[in-house]
Amino acid sequence: MKDKTIHLSNAEKVGELSRSEESQRRILLAATTIFAQKGLEGSRVDEIAAAAHINKRMIYHYFESKENLYVEVLRLNYTKLYTIGSWAMQPGTDPVKVIKRAIREYFYFLAGHDEFVRLVSWEALNEEKYANRVLPQLLDLAEPMLRDFLQEGQRSGLFRTNLDIRHLLVSINALCLSYFSRREMLQPFWPEDMMAPSMLEERLAHIEDFIFNGIIKHGEEKI
Amino acid sequence: MKDKTIHLSNAEKVGELSRSEESQRRILLAATTIFAQKGLEGSRVDEIAAAAHINKRMIYHYFESKENLYVEVLRLNYTKLYTIGSWAMQPGTDPVKVIKRAIREYFYFLAGHDEFVRLVSWEALNEEKYANRVLPQLLDLAEPMLRDFLQEGQRSGLFRTNLDIRHLLVSINALCLSYFSRREMLQPFWPEDMMAPSMLEERLAHIEDFIFNGIIKHGEEKI
Amino acid sequence: MKDKTIHLSNAEKVGELSRSEESQRRILLAATTIFAQKGLEGSRVDEIAAAAHINKRMIYHYFESKENLYVEVLRLNYTKLYTIGSWAMQPGTDPVKVIKRAIREYFYFLAGHDEFVRLVSWEALNEEKYANRVLPQLLDLAEPMLRDFLQEGQRSGLFRTNLDIRHLLVSINALCLSYFSRREMLQPFWPEDMMAPSMLEERLAHIEDFIFNGIIKHGEEKI
Amino acid sequence: MKDKTIHLSNAEKVGELSRSEESQRRILLAATTIFAQKGLEGSRVDEIAAAAHINKRMIYHYFESKENLYVEVLRLNYTKLYTIGSWAMQPGTDPVKVIKRAIREYFYFLAGHDEFVRLVSWEALNEEKYANRVLPQLLDLAEPMLRDFLQEGQRSGLFRTNLDIRHLLVSINALCLSYFSRREMLQPFWPEDMMAPSMLEERLAHIEDFIFNGIIKHGEEKI
DNA sequence: GATGAATGAGATTTCATTCAT
DNA sequence: GATGAATGAAATCTCATTCAT
Numbered sequence: 001m002k003d004k005t006i007h008l009s010n011a012e013k014v015g016e017l018s019r020s021e022e023s024q025r026r027i028l029l030a031a032t033t034i035f036a037q038k039g040l041e042g043s044r045v046d047e048i049a050a051a052a053h054i055n056k057r058m059i060y061h062y063f064e065s066k067e068n069l070y071v072e073v074l075r076l077n078y079t080k081l082y083t084i085g086s087w088a089m090q091p092g093t094d095p096v097k098v099i100k101r102a103i104r105e106y107f108y109f110l111a112g113h114d115e116f117v118r119l120v121s122w123e124a125l126n127e128e129k130y131a132n133r134v135l136p137q138l139l140d141l142a143e144p145m146l147r148d149f150l151q152e153g154q155r156s157g158l159f160r161t162n163l164d165i166r167h168l169l170v171s172i173n174a175l176c177l178s179y180f181s182r183r184e185m186l187q188p189f190w191p192e193d194m195m196a197p198s199m200l201e202e203r204l205a206h207i208e209d210f211i212f213n214g215i216i217k218h219g220e221e222k223i
Numbered sequence: 224m225k226d227k228t229i230h231l232s233n234a235e236k237v238g239e240l241s242r243s244e245e246s247q248r249r250i251l252l253a254a255t256t257i258f259a260q261k262g263l264e265g266s267r268v269d270e271i272a273a274a275a276h277i278n279k280r281m282i283y284h285y286f287e288s289k290e291n292l293y294v295e296v297l298r299l300n301y302t303k304l305y306t307i308g309s310w311a312m313q314p315g316t317d318p319v320k321v322i323k324r325a326i327r328e329y330f331y332f333l334a335g336h337d338e339f340v341r342l343v344s345w346e347a348l349n350e351e352k353y354a355n356r357v358l359p360q361l362l363d364l365a366e367p368m369l370r371d372f373l374q375e376g377q378r379s380g381l382f383r384t385n386l387d388i389r390h391l392l393v394s395i396n397a398l399c400l401s402y403f404s405r406r407e408m409l410q411p412f413w414p415e416d417m418m419a420p421s422m423l424e425e426r427l428a429h430i431e432d433f434i435f436n437g438i439i440k441h442g443e444e445k446i
Numbered sequence: 447m448k449d450k451t452i453h454l455s456n457a458e459k460v461g462e463l464s465r466s467e468e469s470q471r472r473i474l475l476a477a478t479t480i481f482a483q484k485g486l487e488g489s490r491v492d493e494i495a496a497a498a499h500i501n502k503r504m505i506y507h508y509f510e511s512k513e514n515l516y517v518e519v520l521r522l523n524y525t526k527l528y529t530i531g532s533w534a535m536q537p538g539t540d541p542v543k544v545i546k547r548a549i550r551e552y553f554y555f556l557a558g559h560d561e562f563v564r565l566v567s568w569e570a571l572n573e574e575k576y577a578n579r580v581l582p583q584l585l586d587l588a589e590p591m592l593r594d595f596l597q598e599g600q601r602s603g604l605f606r607t608n609l610d611i612r613h614l615l616v617s618i619n620a621l622c623l624s625y626f627s628r629r630e631m632l633q634p635f636w637p638e639d640m641m642a643p644s645m646l647e648e649r650l651a652h653i654e655d656f657i658f659n660g661i662i663k664h665g666e667e668k669i
Numbered sequence: 670m671k672d673k674t675i676h677l678s679n680a681e682k683v684g685e686l687s688r689s690e691e692s693q694r695r696i697l698l699a700a701t702t703i704f705a706q707k708g709l710e711g712s713r714v715d716e717i718a719a720a721a722h723i724n725k726r727m728i729y730h731y732f733e734s735k736e737n738l739y740v741e742v743l744r745l746n747y748t749k750l751y752t753i754g755s756w757a758m759q760p761g762t763d764p765v766k767v768i769k770r771a772i773r774e775y776f777y778f779l780a781g782h783d784e785f786v787r788l789v790s791w792e793a794l795n796e797e798k799y800a801n802r803v804l805p806q807l808l809d810l811a812e813p814m815l816r817d818f819l820q821e822g823q824r825s826g827l828f829r830t831n832l833d834i835r836h837l838l839v840s841i842n843a844l845c846l847s848y849f850s851r852r853e854m855l856q857p858f859w860p861e862d863m864m865a866p867s868m869l870e871e872r873l874a875h876i877e878d879f880i881f882n883g884i885i886k887h888g889e890e891k892i
Numbered sequence: 893g894a895t896g897a898a899t900g901a902g903a904t905t906t907c908a909t910t911c912a913t
Numbered sequence: 914g915a916t917g918a919a920t921g922a923a924a925t926c927t928c929a930t931t932c933a934t
Contacts, residue, residue, distance in 0.1 A: 019918065039348065041264040045904060055920050060905065118348060125262065125344055127407040135408075166412060167429040170405070171398055178397035184350040185358075189389060206390040210434075243893075268929060278895050280931085289929065465897065485794065487710040491925065501899050506926060567794055571708065571787060573853040581854075612858060613875040616851070617844055624843030630796040631804075635835060652836040659882055689914070714908060724916050726910085735908065 024062050026052040031073045036115035039122045040070045040130070067130070074123065075134045077116050082138050084109045089149040095156035100208060102149070107176045107204050111195065117180045175207045247285050249275045254296045259338035262345045263293050263353070290353070297346065298357045300339050305361050307332045312372040318379035323431060325372070330399045330427050334418065340403045398430045470508050472498040477519045482561035485568045486516050486576070513576070520569065521580045523562050528584050530555045535595040541602035546654060548595070553622045553650050557641065563626045621653045693731050695721045700742045705784035708791045709739050709799070736799070743792065744803045746785050751807050753778045758818040764825035769877060771818070776845045776873050780864065786849045844876045 030051035034043045045066050049056035063069035088105030092098040110117055123131040153159055159168070179186075183194050192199060253275035257266045268289050272279035286292040311328030315321040333340055346354040376382055382391070402409075406417050415422060476497035480489045491512050495502040509515035534551030538544040556563055569577040599605055605614070625632075629640050638645060699721035703712045714735050718725035732738040757774030761767040779786055792800040822828055828837070848855075852863050861868060 023918075039262070039264065041262065044902095046902095055918095056904090057906080057920065058918075061918085066904070121344065121348055124405050124408065125341060125348070131408070163432075164425070164429060166409075167426065167433075170401060170409060171429070171433055174397040174401035175394055178393060178401065182347050182393070182396075185347065185354070186389075186393060202387070203390065206387060206394070209386075210390075210394055246893090267927090279929095280895065281893080283930070284893080469897080485708070485710065487708065490923090492923095501897095502925090503899065503927080504897075507897085512925070564794060567790065570851050570854065571790055571794070577854070609878075610871070610875060612855075613872065616847060616855060617875070617879055619851075620843035620847035621840055624839060624847065628793050628839070628842075631793065631800070632835075632839060648833070649836065652833060652840070655832075656836075656840055656879075692914090713906090725908095726916065727914080729909070730914080 020062075023052075023054055023058060027054060027059055027062060027069070028073060028076055031069050032077060032115050032119075035070055035073050035122075036118040040067070040126070071130050071133050074119060074131055077113070077119055078131070078134055078138055080113065081109060081116065082142055085142060086145060089145055091149075091152055095153060095158040096212075099153060099158060103172060103176065103207065103211070104204060106173075107207070108200075110176055110180050111200055114180070117177065120177070121181050172207075172211065175210065179203050243285075246275075246277055246281060250277060250282055250285060250292070251296060251299055254292050255300060255338050255342075258293055258296050258345070259341040263290070263349070294353050294356050297342060297354055300336070300342055301354070301357055301361055303336065304332060304339065305365055308365060309368060312368055314372075314375055318376055318381040319435075321372075322376060322381060326395060326399065326430065326434075327427060329395075330430070331423075333399055333403050334423055337403070340400065343400070344404050395430075395434065398433065402426050466508075469498075469500055469504060473500060473505055473508060473515070474519060474522055477515050478523060478561050478565075481516055481519050481568075482564040486513070486572070517576050517579050520565060520577055523559070523565055524577070524580055524584055526559065527555060527562065528588055531588060532591060535591055537595075537598055541599060541604040542658070545599060545604065549618060549622070549653065549657070550650060552618075553653070554646075556622055556626050557646055560626070563623065566623070567627050618653075618657060621656060625649050689731075692721075692723055692727060696723060696728055696731060696738070697742060697745055700738050701746060701784050701788075704739055704742050704791070705787040709736070709795070740799050740802050743788060743800055746782070746788055747800070747803055747807055749782065750778060750785065751811055754811060755814060758814055760818075760821055764822055764827040765881070768822060768827065772841060772845065772876065772880070773873060775841075776876070777869075779845055779849050780869055783849070786846065789846070790850050841876075841880065844879065848872050 027048065031043075031048045034048050034051060037043075043066075045056055045059060048069075049059055052059075059066075059069060063072060084105060088102045088109075090098075090101075092101070120131075123129075128135070150165055154165075159165070179194070187194055190199065194200075194203075250271065254266075254271050257271050257274060260266075266289075268279055268282060271292075272282055275282075282289075282292060286295060307328060311325045311332075313321075313324075315324070343354075346352075351358070373388055377388075382388070402417070410417055413422065417423075417426075473494065477489075477494045480494050480497060483489075489512075491502055491505060494515075495505055498505075505512075505515060509518060530551060534548045534555075536544075536547075538547070566577075569575075574581070596611055600611075605611070625640070633640055636645065640646075640649075696717065700712075700717045703717050703720060706712075712735075714725055714728060717738070718728055721728075728735075728738060732741060753774060757771045757778075759767075759770075761770070789800075792798075797804070819834055823834075828834070848863070856863055859868065863869075863872075
């Protein structure tokens with residue numbers, strides 16, 4: 001009951017999950033969907049149990065409380081990004097290509113993981129109360145990776161020297177995330193489904209353009 | 224009870240509010256604070272009544288339901304932005320200055336209205352369910368203003384011709400808003416209080432820089 | 447909600463209780479009966495609400511939790527003994543009469559307050575966990591009274607000098623209380639209803655006999 | 670499953686217990702501790718299973734229900750007193766010594782068996798509901814023994830003739846038991862740990878003093 | 893218009909017990 | 914005989930809403 005991470009039983013290290021592990025995974029998946037949709041307060045344990053096809057009692061057996069389950073959902077989903085991250089930030093010869101690739105990976109991760117986008121948004125409103133039980137460990141893991149990646153970008157002379165990396169990261173993140181997190185509101189103004197491949201590529205192109213060029217016609221600057 | 228907007232009674236058009244109007248205003252202010260903090264689900268009618276120093280029954284008298292009160296809170300706060308907006312988007316001779324000024328106004332509006340930032344974020348997660356009862360009217364009012372403003376920007380040759388205005392608006396909004404909406408998470412990485420005047424100016428400078436220049440050193444582009 | 451003691455409202459200092467006070471009193475009376483019967487764990491809030499003819503919600507409104515209600519029940523009932531106590535330990539000329547009178551009062555208090563006997567017994571098993579939230583204040587009030595009473599007893603030469611007052615009190619209490627607290631088990635061995643007046647007098651006589659042939663200096667007996 | 674007393678299997682009448690018997694004994698011991706501490710309602714089957722290092726299912730296998738297990742715990746522990754009793758009530762030449770010895774044995778049995786003290790107290794509050802499933806048989810066994818013992822006391826002229834034996838037994842029991850059952854409450858008023866050998870002897874001395882200055886015919890004392 | 897008391901429906905959590913292996 | 918997973922019923926507690934004055 002102490003250690004909530006799911007261990008594979010000896011018998012079946014590969015592939016198959018024990019009955020208990022399978023149940024826990026079902027609960028986590030159902031809870032991810034519902035918490036992402038309705039937030040911690042708005043979600044009902046009954047609903048999660050029904051969606052997981054399991055008796056409500058088992059949720060308390062495995063996760064001790066609704067709140068705790070929520071934290072585990074965060075852990076599971078935040079970890080996914082970390083996993084993608086290690087892949088996305090691989091070095092390469094062309095620094096522009098390297099950064100474009102990282103942004104693309106991140107963007108499509110968000111496109112493919114609506115629950116993640118929403119969980120992150122709930123947590124922003126929760127003042128990261130629950131995420132803070134999970135993030136420190138993940139950041140410890142991710143930080144060296146990210147640091148190397150950024151240093152490489154600077155060394156290669158990609159970033160203008162007067163650019164504050166902190167602000168840059170906040171901004172890139174904002175450009176990617178907001179397309180998804182505000183979708184409900186923006187969709188009416190869009191020519192077609194914002195999740196259509198062409199629209200996604202369009203947004204990504206805009207982001208790249210925006211990042212690499214700014215909005216002003218070159219040669220016309222007079223700031 | 225149909226029309227929820229507050230009309231001044233004939234007797235006191237100027238300045239003073241009747242007892243009833245005063246109560247309604249107190250409720251709306253208290254509700255703004257609490258809904259902004261905890262969202263619709265997370266807020267308690269009892270808490271709002273206590274904060275408004277009014278009997279809970281009165282909330283139902285004036286607003287009929289918690290949900291309805293929430294919608295009125297949205298209306299009140301969204302209207303504030305509209306009011307600022309008319310001022311921020313005034314034309315001028317220098318198109319760069321005009322747009323910088325608009326961004327600055329918006330940025331400092333957000334800086335000064337944490338409740339607005341949060342209400343907008345809750346609504347994004349609510350799939351704009353409640354905001355949709357309020358936004359159409361406001362957008363009808365705001366749209367011509369915004370359209371004129373953007374056309375002026377394009378006519379003056381400020382925006383690169385291949386720039387999609389929709390994306391541009393989404394991006395500018397994202398760059399401004401995310402600094403505030405993710406503050407809780409970012410603060411630990413910041414050198415000082417993110418709301419300190421110097422930090423706000425720094426962020427604004429970054430946004431302008433970002434918008435007008437992109438991240439790459441000019442002359443080095445090879446995309 | 448802070449102060450759980452029941453204050454009479456200004457309007458009706460004498461006799462009548464306000465609606466709210468009446469409800470609280472009904473809850474406390476019902477809870478006394480049920481907690482005395484079944485203990486904290488064994489009692490159901492639903493049952494108490496039904497017995498008090500009130501909505502369950504009000505119990506939480508007035509008392510915040512089942513546990514807290516239990517503590518207030520203890521306070522109410524323990525206070526009764528304190529009230530009796532001030533009357534029972536009045537001084538007099540004949541020390542033997544004085545002490546007999548005190549014992550008689552205590553004994554008949556127990557006889558008439560089965561709930562008290564049981565509440566005290568539950569608390570003994572609860573390791574006085576809840577009583578400890580109540581007793582300190584009551585003991586502070588009762589102590590000087592008791593101290594005077596005992597000193598008077600000693601000054602008058604009633605108690606043998608080698609008698610440990612602490613043990614004496616424990617013993618007198620045990621002799622009185624056990625008749626009631628073990629009644630269920632003893633009744634089968636008794637000739638008639640243990641609560642019948644004659645049986646009560648018989649027990650009291652035994653206790654006096656037992657005590658006075660124990661605590662009095664030999665040669666001074668005049669019972 | 671009808672007869673809940675534990676029979677030794679033929680194979681191992683002496684010393685060793687079979688696996689099954691060992692399990693049952695472990696359950697009974699764990700259950701004794703926990704039921705004594707928390708009572709029937711307050712104890713959790715899970716907790717007992719954990720304490721007995723056994724699967725919960727086995728408790729149902731051997732004892733059918735929690736309630737039934739509780740009864741068996743009572744049987745086991747009440748039997749202990751009966752066992753001691755036969756030893757404690759041995760006749761002797763000096764009737765005063767005989768009775769003092771019996772009281773001492775009983776007193777130290779209680780001192781050494783906190784679980785017994787508590788189980789007896791829970792049962793008093795349960796109105797002997799569960800004990801009644803166990804006591805009749807034990808009393809049948811114990812009664813002749815006790816009767817002989819008391820008759821011997823009377824024949825030898827130890828008890829004053831006007832003494833009601835029933836009351837006397839209740840009183841002696843109360844004097845011994847209350848020291849332990851009210852310990853939690855009394856301890857603060859005691860000079861040192863109430864279970865310290867010296868304190869126990871002090872209490873026993875008080876009891877004897879109390880009893881013998883009470884029950885013995887005057888003029889015959891020779892303590 | 894204003895208030896304090898009350899309520900019913902439903903939320904989270906708990907627990908003795910049983911199934912399947 | 915033994916085990917881990919599962920369950921249904923019921924407990925405590927919560928909250929938006931309404932009654933009575």
